[in-house]
Amino acid sequence: MKHKVVIVGGGAGGLELATRLGKTLGRRKQAEITLVDANLTHIWKPLLHEVAAGSLDPSIDELNYFAQAKWNHFSFQHGRMVDLDRDRKNVMFKSSNAEVREIQYDTLVMAVGSQCNDFGTIGVQEFCHFLDSRVQAEKLHKLFLSRYMRAHATDKSTPLRISIVGAGATGVELCAELQHAIRIIEGYGLRQASPSTLKITLVEAGPRVLPVLNQDVSETVHSGLTDLGIDVRVSTAVKEVTAEGVRLADGSIVSADLTIWAAGIKAPSFLKELAGLETNRINQFLVRRTLQTTLDESIFAIGDCASCPLSDEGCGFVPPRAQAAHQQAEMLSRSLSRLIAGRSPLKFNYEDRGTLVSMASFNAVGTLTGLLGFRKVTEGLFARTLYMSLYRLHQASLYGAPRMLLKVFAELLQRRTRPRLKLH
Ligand SMILES: Cc1cc2nc3c(=O)[nH]c(=O)nc-3n(C[C@H](O)[C@H](O)[C@H](O)COP(=O)(O)OP(=O)(O)OC[C@H]3O[C@@H](n4cnc5c(N)ncnc54)[C@H](O)[C@@H]3O)c2cc1C
Known part of the structure; x- marks a missing residue:
């Protein structure tokens, strides 16, 4: 009997x-690899702010799981995981016709990512929009366009008001991308250029934007956002979200036509103590440095849904980032090959290669660590090129370098025949 590896969640990790296991164990028929995902196609999550603004058309950039499975010697099951039976080693998932099906595993890898954390704030689920999935990003794009058109058609002096809560990378990148989108929209003649056509307020409870990055990056980004006309409010806690906008802790209201919640993350709630496994207060599985869950060595977790210690001494945890999910996928593919061959698993060492934040085509800012042997703030064309190369690396890991280059070339050709922004 071939060893059965089931991976739930076909995201960054x-x-x-x-793909890596398919190309090695699957191709050599040493294991059966199955991927389960709730969607039929994959869009790299760090691109979702571009989908929301319309600068990226997901129907062009998406990757079809069935095709990827066929090309890389694994199989794909479409469905949403709902439960786990550890005694029978079965994963239960709901297929598209709502039927609950089961799939058996010898090794299970959980990679279901994360979603926004509303921290129990009143009104968030009812009145806010989110950027956790392609569906949400596309919905936001349609709303953004239609509200903008409506504001334009009804009263030229009233700007479209957008509040974004949370000045982490998602909130900051979304602000810049929306501001960039408006400039392109105006270029198509939809509205006369005027600084008052869009009013974005970025609200952050902490004392600075990008609180997990260093002070210099925060300051550069803060002034960049202000230059773009964004009203940045730090040390400003949100008490409640209503249909009118965001009510702050001091009782004042930031009025908004659209409120987007981008503050903090948590793993999906169905993970909370799933089948008796240990989880933390934001539903992440507790894993060892081998990425095995603390109570079951045949179940692994990677990416945003895993809480993995940075070292054996226990000083901090691997951050929820695409680069961490990528590094864990790379390491786990080697480790599982060893385990299946009867050898011991590897330990994960996170290498922080720095963080870059995109400010649309205006700029990119961040720190580089390890690369070229220095750790400093970088911005401008160099940072922007590096930022864009992160996605290309992700594509190369999925398609191989030659096909990634072909895709880049195809995109360059397509740019000549499509509008720069998705306008519908
Ligand atoms: C707008 C935005 C910008 C970002 N920018 C950056 C950045 O610049 N740099 C960076 O390092 N990180 C960035 N991130 C964070 C990064 O996207 C995540 O850390 C990364 O995607 C996590 O990878 P993952 O594999 O854990 O989960 P994901 O990539 O989120 O994938 C999870 C997958 O699981 C599937 N799934 C979920 N639940 C189920 C279920 N019950 N059953 C079956 N399938 C399920 C989903 O459909 C999805 O395909 C950004 C995030 C956002 C939202």
């Missing part, structure tokens, strides 16, 4: 892992 899970899809790369399935």
Whole structure:
């Protein structure tokens, strides 16, 4: 009997892992690799702010799981995981016709990612929009366009008001991308250029934007956002979200036509103590440095849904980032090959290669660590090129370098025949 590896979640970590294992163990028929995902196609999550603004058309950039499975010697099951039976080693998932099906595993890898954390704030689920999935990003794009058109058609002096809560990378990148989108929209003659056509307020409870990055990056980004006309409010806690906008802790209201919640993350709630496994207060599985869950060595977790210690001494945890999911997928593909061959698993060492934040085509800012042997703030064309190369690296890991280059070339050709922004 072939060893059965089931990976749940085909995102930044899970899809790369399935592809790597398919190309090695699957191709050599040493194991059966199955990927389960709730969607039929994959879009790299760090691109979702571009989908929301319309600068990226997901129907062009998406990757089809069935095709990827066929090309890389693994199989794909479409469905949403709902439960786990550890005694029978079965994963239960709901297929598209709502039927609950089961799939058996010898090794299970959980890679279901994360979603926004509303921290129990009143009104968030009812009145806010989110950027956790392609569906949400596309919905936001349609709303953004239609509200903008409506504001334009009804009263030229009233700007479209957008509040974004949370000045982490998602909130900051979304602000810049929306501001960039408006400039392109105006270029198509939809509205006369005027600084008052869009009013974005970025609200952050902490004392500075990008609180997890260093002070210099925060300051550069803060002034960049202000130059773009964004009203940045730090040390400003949100008490409640209503249909009118965001009510702050001091009782004042930031009025908004659209409120987007981008503050903090948590793993999906169905993981909370799933089948008796240990989880933390934001539903992440507790894993050892081998990425095995603390109570079950045949179950692994990677990416945003895993809480993995940075070292054996226990000083901090691997951050929820695409680069961490990628590094874990790469390491786990080697480790699982060893385990299946009867050898001991490897330990994960996170290498922080720095963080870059995109400010649309205006700029990119961040720190580089390790690369070229220095750790400093970088911005401008160099940072922007590096930022864009992160996605190309993700594509290369899925398609191989030659096909990634072909895709880049195809995109360059397509740019000549399509509008720069998705306008519908
Ligand atoms: C707008 C935005 C910008 C970002 N920018 C950056 C950045 O610049 N740099 C960076 O390092 N990180 C960035 N991130 C964070 C990064 O996207 C995540 O850390 C990364 O995607 C996590 O990878 P993952 O594999 O854990 O999960 P994901 O990539 O989120 O994939 C999870 C997968 O699991 C599937 N799934 C979920 N639940 C189920 C279920 N019950 N059953 C079956 N399938 C399921 C989903 O459909 C999805 O395909 C950004 C995030 C956002 C939202």
